[in-house]
Amino acid sequence: MRTARVLVHLAGTVLLLAACQPTEDARQALAAAQLAEANKAVAARFFTEVWGGGSEAVAQELLGDSYVGHMTGAPAPLDREGWLGFFREFRVAFPDAAFTIEDMVAAGDQVALRLTMRGTHRGVFNGIPPTGRSVVVSGVSIERIVDGRIVEGWVTNDALGMLQQLGVLPAPPAP
Numbered sequence: 122m123r124t125a126r127v128l129v130h131l132a133g134t135v136l137l138l139a140a141c142q143p144t145e146d147a148r149q150a151l152a153a154a155q156l157a158e159a160n161k162a163v164a165a166r167f168f169t170e171v172w173g174g175g176s177e178a179v180a181q182e183l184l185g186d187s188y189v190g191h192m193t194g195a196p197a198p199l200d201r202e203g204w205l206g207f208f209r210e211f212r213v214a215f216p217d218a219a220f221t222i223e224d225m226v227a228a229g230d231q232v233a234l235r236l237t238m239r240g241t242h243r244g245v246f247n248g249i250p251p252t253g254r255s256v257v258v259s260g261v262s263i264e265r266i267v268d269g270r271i272v273e274g275w276v277t278n279d280a281l282g283m284l285q286q287l288g289v290l291p292a293p294p295a296p
Contacts, residue, residue: 158227159269160227160232160264163183163264163266163269163270163271164271165225166183167264168220169220171183172208172218175216180208181205184270184271185201186201188201189272189274190203191276192276193277193280210244210245210247213245214244214245214246214251215240215242216244217241218238218239218240219239220238221239222235223235223259230267231266233261233262233263234262234264235259235260236259236278237257237259238278239257239258241255242255249287249289255286258278258279258282259278259279259282260277262274262275262276
């Protein structure tokens, strides 16, 4: 009798454990959510430590060897070395640049960010001599991340607004 009760208890425990096992769909959803969070952490680090903090060492760590960067208005995509050159010029021009991540959404291997950059124009940027003016520029960036490294990026920002704030172009007329 005691053996029968033990077997019934064991059978109940096995059924309970089987019912608690996640389905394949649940495992895949959990893995996708974990990947999205990991990719968001990489993208956040890219904008806080690299763009905002000026860390070329972190840029070297996070950018994939075959990185391709697409920038609105650029004549051609940038490779990794071209991006690093642009980044260096940007940090000289805006040494106090700070980036605020306003929104961030991840899906698959991509992270989309809505950003605000604040900085003071202290060095030559795209041929524009330093003006000493402060700017606030909004933009959107999409980063494709594979194995914890950014392999491709797309960025667009309010370049017209930036040029107006720098005094290179006139501000729009008041309504």
